[in-house]
Amino acid sequence: xxxxxxxxxxxxxxxxxxxxxxxxxxxxxxxxxxxxxxxxxxxxxxxxxxxxxxxxxxxxxxxxxxxxxxxxxxxxxxxxxxxxxxxxxxxxxxxxxxxxxxxxxxxxxxxxx
Amino acid sequence: xxxxxxxxxxxxxxxxxxxxxxxxxxxxxxxxxxxxxxxxxxxxxxxxxxxxxxxxxxxxxxxxxxxxxxxxxxxxxxxxxxxxxxxxxxxxxxxxxxxxxxxxxxxxxx
Numbered sequence: 432x433x434x435x436x437x438x439x440x441x442x443x444x445x446x447x448x449x450x451x452x453x454x455x456x457x458x459x460x461x462x463x464x465x466x467x468x469x470x471x472x473x474x475x476x477x478x479x480x481x482x483x484x485x486x487x488x489x490x491x492x493x494x495x496x497x498x499x500x501x502x503x504x505x506x507x508x509x510x511x512x513x514x515x516x517x518x519x520x521x522x523x524x525x526x527x528x529x530x531x532x533x534x535x536x537x538x539x540x541x542x543x544x
Numbered sequence: 545x546x547x548x549x550x551x552x553x554x555x556x557x558x559x560x561x562x563x564x565x566x567x568x569x570x571x572x573x574x575x576x577x578x579x580x581x582x583x584x585x586x587x588x589x590x591x592x593x594x595x596x597x598x599x600x601x602x603x604x605x606x607x608x609x610x611x612x613x614x615x616x617x618x619x620x621x622x623x624x625x626x627x628x629x630x631x632x633x634x635x636x637x638x639x640x641x642x643x644x645x646x647x648x649x650x651x652x653x654x
Contacts, residue, residue: 435586466644473548473632473644474587489641521586528640530575530594535586 454522
């Protein structure tokens with residue numbers, strides 16, 4: 432299995448508080464992604480990174496920011512959490528773009544009350 | 545935005561039965577991947593299909609990519625309880641990112 436660790440695995444927070452989720456990889460893959468998974472919507476891309484300090488927006492980026500200061504770490508921040516951001520968040524990595532397989536972490540379940 | 549639909553949404557069958565799940569879009573994708581996801585885990589890649597009309601077999605699983613590259617199917621022969629999970633299709637969009645369908649949740653009863 433690809434070495435991808437997400438932390439925390441579970442978090443409950445209150446509306447309006449900042450939250451940071453961490454993704455750590457040991458595969459030295461260039462590309463990293465943050466997805467959210469909600470019933471009926473599948474996985475939706477939030478942000479992705481194509482290198483250190485190089486990031487771009489995905490389909491549902493509003494309310495989220497990311498940072499990648501090292502190859503192995505990709506952080507997702509909710510500046511002011513809202514109830515609509517209650518979801519399961521998955522980090523993924525890939526060696527290249529296109530048909531390169533995505534390797535996923537085991538997710539972070541975030542509940543915003 | 546390119547969208548993918550999957551059907552059925554839920555499927556519950558007995559061990560040994562055959563089944564087919566579908567992934568459809570009105571858009572053309574340059575390639576398509578199938579993933580399986582188990583509870584509490586991330587999706588795991590099963591296959592990538594690239595060419596229209598392509599058929600790939602993985603043991604009891606057969607994957608087909610439509611001729612027009614707008615749809616795909618996954619057929620499982622003699623389903624086993626270990627096949628239980630959420631099956632997701634993902635199409636490669638023009639921005640080189642994968643768009644995921646909502647999934648088919650399969651339950652195979654012993």
